[in-house]
Amino acid sequence: MTNDIHLTEDLRVKELKKLVTPAKLKEELPLGIELTNKVLADRETVRDIIHLRDDRMLVVIGPCSIHDPSAALDYAQRLAKVADQVKDRYFIVMRVYFEKPRTTIGWKGFINDPHLDDSCDMEFGLHAARKLLLDIAMLGLPIATEFLDPIVPQYTADLVSWSAIGARTTESQTHREMSSGLSMPVGFKNATDGNIEIAINAIESASNAHSFLGIDQDGHTAIVKTTGNPNTHLVLRGGKQPNYQFPEVTYAACKLEAAGLEKTLMVDCSHANASKVARNQVKVWESILEQRAKGNCPITGAMVESFIEEGNQKISGNLTYGQSITDPCIDWATTEKMLRM
Ligand SMILES: O=C[C@H](O)[C@H](O)COP(=O)(O)O
Numbered sequence: 001m002t003n004d005i006h007l008t009e010d011l012r013v014k015e016l017k018k019l020v021t022p023a024k025l026k027e028e029l030p031l032g033i034e035l036t037n038k039v040l041a042d043r044e045t046v047r048d049i050i051h052l053r054d055d056r057m058l059v060v061i062g063p064c065s066i067h068d069p070s071a072a073l074d075y076a077q078r079l080a081k082v083a084d085q086v087k088d089r090y091f092i093v094m095r096v097y098f099e100k101p102r103t104t105i106g107w108k109g110f111i112n113d114p115h116l117d118d119s120c121d122m123e124f125g126l127h128a129a130r131k132l133l134l135d136i137a138m139l140g141l142p143i144a145t146e147f148l149d150p151i152v153p154q155y156t157a158d159l160v161s162w163s164a165i166g167a168r169t170t171e172s173q174t175h176r177e178m179s180s181g182l183s184m185p186v187g188f189k190n191a192t193d194g195n196i197e198i199a200i201n202a203i204e205s206a207s208n209a210h211s212f213l214g215i216d217q218d219g220h221t222a223i224v225k226t227t228g229n230p231n232t233h234l235v236l237r238g239g240k241q242p243n244y245q246f247p248e249v250t251y252a253a254c255k256l257e258a259a260g261l262e263k264t265l266m267v268d269c270s271h272a273n274a275s276k277v278a279r280n281q282v283k284v285w286e287s288i289l290e291q292r293a294k295g296n297c298p299i300t301g302a303m304v305e306s307f308i309e310e311g312n313q314k315i316s317g318n319l320t321y322g323q324s325i326t327d328p329c330i331d332w333a334t335t336e337k338m339l340r341m
């Protein structure tokens with residue numbers, strides 16, 4: 001008897017390779033009770049800030065993407081020191097982004113391709129990513145990430161205190177469903193063209209209960225039923241034009257109010273708000289501080305792309321240590337100066 005299955009499916013699939021299960025990875029690299037309590041406390045602080053119960057600013061800062069765990073840890077050590085010194089004003093959460101959504105094609109991040117050579121050794125990527133998350137958490141830094149692939153949170157979400165849904169996926173039902181079940185606060189970015197309605201719709205969608213397909217800790221496909229996530233907010237990242245200045249921020253706050261939502265949002269200093277020029281982030285940061293200083297301001301959070309060296313570089317044989325291989329970042333000296341402004 002012929003097996004018809006092979007005539008009609010998997011015609012373009014070269015290989016399916018089994019991966020470590022989330023449960024097994026966590027057994028190898030456990031969170032432990034101390035870090036569990038730390039993550040719970042950090043999430044509580046983020047919730048207090050976005051719901052206006054703590055008037056410090058949430059600052060999500062760090063490299064555009066992780067590609068070299070040693071450089072990321074070096075950066076984290078520097079950031080942990082400053083974070084402690086400015087903790088009266090800012091609650092600093094490090095960007096530890098392992099997944100990159102691409103406009104067309106390109107390197108998709110450390111979990112997908114940790115050796116940067118298209119070998120896509122995701123087994124290694126997941127292990128090394130979780131190890132780095134633990135190392136950074138042990139320095140006392142809360143962690144932020146973007147969740148792109150809906151399977152990845154099962155491997156890493158227990159270590160994350162704030163997450164983003166990116167401009168390219170905020171309108172996706174899959175990402176809204178996933179967010180409805182995430183345990184940490186989630187920021188939804190406006191679309192790449194600047195549309196903020198899709199993020200407001202995402203906030204409403206994610207606050208509701210959903211049922212969808214996913215995997216459990218043993219890697220089995222499962223029906224996931226969620227309760228809805230009440231801890232979500234808008235992130236203004238610019239679109240066709242920047243949207244960080246007072247008129248656009250006020251417009252966004254009015255839209256939130258009209259939708260019956262809290263007037264609380266994060267401004268992304270990078271991406272289209274900086275026209276992808278690293279140093280422009282300083283101007284956006286200054287505008288955020290000015291707007292907050294005037295009072296009655298909906299900006300409760302800021303995002304900054306920062307690393308050790310300024311700018312970015314193409315993936316090649318000889319990489320400059322501490323420099324981004326995705327979007328350009330400000331360097332460490334500028335970062336420190338900004339955080340001490
Ligand atoms: O933050 C990173 C990038 O802006 C995003 O991943 C899109 O990158 P690309 O336009 O270079 O593909």
Ligand SMILES: C=C(OP(=O)(O)O)C(=O)O
Binds near residue numbers: 097101146168237271
């Ligand atoms: C991809 C990112 O942002 P955006 O979704 O705004 O392009 C990012 O923050 O890394």
